[in-house]
Amino acid sequence: xxxxxxxxxxxxxxxxGLLLGWLLFAVxxxxxxxxxxxxxxxxxxxxxxxxxxxPRAAELGLAxxxxxxxxxxxxxxxxxxxxxxxxxxxxxxxxxxERDAGRGGxxxxxxxxxxxxxxxxxxxxxxxxxxxxxxxxxxxxxPRAWARTLVGIATLVMFIAIISGIITHRRFFxxxxxxxxxxxxxxxxxxxxxxxxxxxxxxxMITYSGLLLVAxxxxxxxxxxxxxxxxxxxxxxxRAAEQKEAEALKAELAKLGGGTSVPIPQLMAEAxxxxxxPVSRITVSEPGKPGSIVELLPTRNDSLIxxxxxxxxxxxxxxxxxxxxxxxxxPEPRARSFxxxxxxxxxxxxxxxxxxxxxxxxxxxxxxxxxLMIATGLVLWSVKRAEKRKGARGTFGHRLVDHLNVGxxxxxxxxxxxxxxxxxxxxxxxxxxxxxxxxxxxxxxxxTCLHPLARPLRSAWxxxxxxxxxxFVAIPVLNALTTDSHLGVTIPAGKWLIAGxxxxxxxxxxxxxxxxxxxWRRRQPAAPVASRPSPSAPPxxxxxxxx
Amino acid sequence: xxxxTLALAFLSFVxxxxxxxxxxxxxxxxxxxxxxxxxxxxxxxxxLVLSLIPCVTAYGASIGLTWWTGLLTAAAVSxxxxxxxxxxxxxxxxxxxxxxxxxxxxx
Numbered sequence: 001x002x003x004x005x006x007x008x009x010x011x012x013x014x015x016x017g018l019l020l021g022w023l024l025f026a027v028x029x030x031x032x033x034x035x036x037x038x039x040x041x042x043x044x045x046x047x048x049x050x051x052x053x054x055p056r057a058a059e060l061g062l063a064x065x066x067x068x069x070x071x072x073x074x075x076x077x078x079x080x081x082x083x084x085x086x087x088x089x090x091x092x093x094x095x096x097x098e099r100d101a102g103r104g105g106x107x108x109x110x111x112x113x114x115x116x117x118x119x120x121x122x123x124x125x126x127x128x129x130x131x132x133x134x135x136x137x138x139x140x141x142x143p144r145a146w147a148r149t150l151v152g153i154a155t156l157v158m159f160i161a162i163i164s165g166i167i168t169h170r171r172f173f174x175x176x177x178x179x180x181x182x183x184x185x186x187x188x189x190x191x192x193x194x195x196x197x198x199x200x201x202x203x204x205m206i207t208y209s210g211l212l213l214v215a216x217x218x219x220x221x222x223x224x225x226x227x228x229x230x231x232x233x234x235x236x237x238x239r240a241a242e243q244k245e246a247e248a249l250k251a252e253l254a255k256l257g258g259g260t261s262v263p264i265p266q267l268m269a270e271a272x273x274x275x276x277x278p279v280s281r282i283t284v285s286e287p288g289k290p291g292s293i294v295e296l297l298p299t300r301n302d303s304l305i306x307x308x309x310x311x312x313x314x315x316x317x318x319x320x321x322x323x324x325x326x327x328x329x330x331p332e333p334r335a336r337s338f339x340x341x342x343x344x345x346x347x348x349x350x351x352x353x354x355x356x357x358x359x360x361x362x363x364x365x366x367x368x369x370x371x372l373m374i375a376t377g378l379v380l381w382s383v384k385r386a387e388k389r390k391g392a393r394g395t396f397g398h399r400l401v402d403h404l405n406v407g408x409x410x411x412x413x414x415x416x417x418x419x420x421x422x423x424x425x426x427x428x429x430x431x432x433x434x435x436x437x438x439x440x441x442x443x444x445x446x447x448t449c450l451h452p453l454a455r456p457l458r459s460a461w462x463x464x465x466x467x468x469x470x471x472f473v474a475i476p477v478l479n480a481l482t483t484d485s486h487l488g489v490t491i492p493a494g495k496w497l498i499a500g501x502x503x504x505x506x507x508x509x510x511x512x513x514x515x516x517x518x519x520w521r522r523r524q525p526a527a528p529v530a531s532r533p534s535p536s537a538p539p540x541x542x543x544x545x546x547x
Numbered sequence: 548x549x550x551x552t553l554a555l556a557f558l559s560f561v562x563x564x565x566x567x568x569x570x571x572x573x574x575x576x577x578x579x580x581x582x583x584x585x586x587x588x589x590x591x592x593x594x595l596v597l598s599l600i601p602c603v604t605a606y607g608a609s610i611g612l613t614w615w616t617g618l619l620t621a622a623a624v625s626x627x628x629x630x631x632x633x634x635x636x637x638x639x640x641x642x643x644x645x646x647x648x649x650x651x652x653x654x
Contacts, residue, residue, distance in 0.1 A: 175569045177560070177623070179631045198623040201616045304609035345609065354610060358549065362617030369620065 006167060013164040017374075018381050018401065020154040022408035025374045027151060029412060031136035031206075032367030033129065035352055035360050036501075038083045040129030043501040044423045047123040049485035051087070051114045053080035058265055058282060060118035061089045064111065065287070069093070074108075077282040080115040081299050082357050085497060087115040126423055127434035131441075132416075137214065140438065145217060152214035158207045166200075169193050182518075185387050188380040195373040202366035203373070209350035212343060249328075253321055254291035262325030264294060271296045271318045280313050284322065292322035301354040304345040375409045403452040403460065410464035411448025413512065417471035418444040420505070424482040458519060465516035472509030476502040548605035549614060550651040554644045555598035556615075556622035561641050562591035564626065573634035601652065 033040060042048060054060075061077035069075065072091035080087055090110030112121045134140075139147040172193040179190045196203065211218075268279045281297040298314030306316065319328040336344075348354055352363045382402045385394065394402065422440035430436055452460035479502055480486035490499035564570035566587035571579040579587070602618070603611035629637050 175567065177564050177570055177627045177630045179627050181631060194627055198627065199620045202620065302607060302610065304613070349613065355613075359610075359614060359617070362614070362621060365624070366617060366620050369624070 009164040009167040013161055013168045014381065016157045016164070017161045017377050020157045021374055021378045021381075022404065023150070023154045024158055025371065025378065025408055026412055027136050027154065028367065028371040028374055029416070030132040032364060032371055033416070034133035034136055035355075035364050035367060037129035037133045039497055039501060040132065041126065042084065043498055044126040044128050044420070045123035046479075046483040046485055048086050048112065048121055049483070049490075049495070049498055051080070051085050051121065052116045053085050054116035057087045057115045058268060058279075060113065060115070061087050062264065062282070062284075064113060064118055064120075065089050065091055068111070069109075070288070073286060075282075075284045075287050079278070079280055079282070081278065081280050083497070085115060085495075086121065087113040087118070089113060124428045125430075125433040127437045131419075131434070131438055137210075140442070148214050148217040152211070152218045155207060155210045155214065156218070159211060162196075162200075162203055162207060165196060169196070172197055185380070185383050188376055188383050192373060192376040192380055195369040195376065199366040199369035199373075202363075203370055205346070205349055206367075206370065209346035212346055213350060250286070250291040250293075252291075253293070253323070256290065256321070256323045262320075262322075267294055267318075267320050267325060268296060271298075274318070275302075275314075275316075277302070277314075287322075290323075293328065294320045294322050296320075300356065301348065304348050304354060305341050306348070306354075307344055378405050378409060381405075399457075402457050404449070406452035406457070406460045406464055407445070407449030410461060410468055410512075411445055411451075413468035413508075414448050414464055414471065415441050415445035417468055417475070417505075417509075420475060421471060421478060424478050458522070462516055462519045465512050465519065469509045469512035469514075469516055472505045472512060475505035475509070548601040548652075549618060551601040551648055552598045552615060553618045553622055554647045554651060555594050555601075556619050557625060557644050558641060558648070559591045559594035559598060560623055560626045561637060562587045562594060564630070564637075566591065570630060570634075573630055574637050 057079050058077060061079070062075070065072070065075045065077070069091040071094060073094040074092050076090045078084075078088040078090075088110060090108050092108035112123060113119065114121055131140075137148060137151050138144050139151065142150075169189075169192075176197075179187075179194050181187050264282060264284075268282070271279055275298045277299050279296045280299040283295040283297075284292060285295075286292045296318045298316060301314045301316070306314075317330075319330070320326065321328060352360060355363060382398070382405060385398050386402075389398075393399075419437055419441040422437045426433060426436055426440075448464055451464070455463065476487050480488065485495070485498055487499055487502050490496075490502070565574070566579060566584040568578050571577065571583075598618075599611075599615050602615040605611065606614055626637075629640060633640075
């Protein structure tokens with residue numbers, strides 16, 4: 001009976017994994033890169049690379065706002081921080097604020113400034129890291145609700161695959177730290193197990209929390225129960241109530257008269273002392289007028305249970321009366337149930353919004369483990385069946401999976417590399433440039449999905465891994481040829497935010513070239529054997545290499 | 548603090564491996580005696596619990612636990628890579644890592 005149960009779990013793991021494995025690989029790969037979404041976008045806008053953070057940034061930003069938008073209804077200054085070295089200012093005109101009030105706020109206007117000179121910077125248009133982030137849960141060119149539902153189903157299947165996988169591969173715990181390379185199926189199984197078990201807490205967390213994040217799409221009527229038939233109206237009512245309160249406060253404060261007596265840097269110092277971390281955003285409502293309020297936001301949350309503020313900044317803000325520097329009492333914290341707190345924690349874990357750059361690297365490493373786990377699992381499916389047939393030609397279904405694996409795994413890597421190349425090679429002033437970058441990504445991915453159908457399996461892997469490897473390894477060279485912020489400049493200047501991208505791309509490329517070399521080595525002795533029964537037979541076993 | 552946790556977790560995993568037949572053989576060419584198995588397992592659990600402390604004191608309970616879980620993965624990955632490519636170097640590497648524990652804790 002026990003063996004039966006394990007067998008059925010193994011069956012479930014195999015087929016659930018295969019069915020949505022390709023989509024899950026894409027979700028994991030792009031999601032892992034999305035941990036460095038801002039850093040990727042920064043790399044893709046080299047016009048911003050000259051900006052260096054300075055302690056004068058707040059003053060520069062406020063001065064620029066006073067110059068370009070003296071009559072605005074609010075000002076926002078986003079200060080340079082550990083993940084962003086530029087200074088960003090934005091403002092809302094009084095008229096547009098009124099117009100937007102009913103709709104819950106428009107975007108307003110903004111500028112990006114050099115953080116030490118205050119000079120206005122004009123970056124190229126790019127889809128940036130944002131495209132990869134969006135793609136990982138909303139795919140592309142598909143109604144959002146459908147895409148989210150599709151990714152939601154894949155996530156559910158992932159969860160099933162994790163649970164059934166633990167039961168299937170339970171023998172792993174006996175030799176916990178084992179990876180035996182270059183041993184065919186054995187190596188693929190080891191690699192699949194190692195990447196799964198070593199980052200198991202991450203896999204469970206990311207899958208379960210991901211499931212919660214798209215749950216509303218999987219249970220389409222649930223939000224109706226919670227928010228009523230018209231959730232937008234309910235939200236608008238909530239906003240209107242908040243606004244009424246804000247108006248009352250403003251009227252009260254207006255009695256004090258206009259002007260500021262306490263300089264903002266002094267308020268910032270007070271906030272920083274209290275938080276133990278730098279201020280990342282300053283918002284001034286009604287700047288210079290009676291009733292003006294200054295709000296400060298920290299860089300990140302220091303507890304998982306806190307909801308993050310907009311843009312993933314810290315959620316605990318401090319508000320001051322601009323006229324007197326007096327602190328406004330914070331709004332009553334909403335009472336929250338244990339389940340509500342748990343959901344907030346899982347949401348912030350998934351998005352890693354609380355994470356400093358160093359902790360982000362740890363999440364990135366775990367994400368790489370997850371991506372490799374799915375890739376090795378997909379290849380394992382092929383290799384296992386190829387070893388069973390002992391060189392015989394596979395069925396149509398087997399061959400289809402074998403060949404589609406190439407485009408889904410190696411092909412996506414080629415496409416991501418091509419996306420970064422497009423960012424540097426497309427003309428800077430091209431119209432709708434961001435869309436063109438995305439088109440390059442999908443065009444290359446489509447080609448890599450077709451290419452394996454016309455090639456012997458081993459050659460397809462070899463060529464695509466080689467192409468991805470070369471494209472990634474050459475990214476630092478491409479960057480040096482097309483911009484002034486290459487490794488020769490960024491490393492001596494200690495600009496690790498930018499140098500980091502080049503280095504990670506280079507290392508990724510090396511790993512892929514290594515994998516390609518392994519496929520190449522296996523190709524030599526096995527080729528004559530494979531060509532005997534049928535010249536075009538895809539010798540899938542030969543792909544049995546370590547990645 | 549993250550470095551101290553990483554070092555302690557690494558030592559903990561090496562201790563776990565020392566208590567396992569296959570991994571002990573990879574490092575020392577012999578199987579572990581029952582005594583060695585017992586002691587190294589107890590040591591491993593002790594080090595694992597100990598590795599949680601620097602993280603939680605530095606980052607608070609919730610984010611400290613997140614750090615800890617992630618660093619366990621990082622430590623385990625390095626142990627696996629060492630067992631794959633340089634198993635006999637593990638005792639020497641562990642000695643260096645053991646020195647790193649007090650040094651990183653004091654920094």
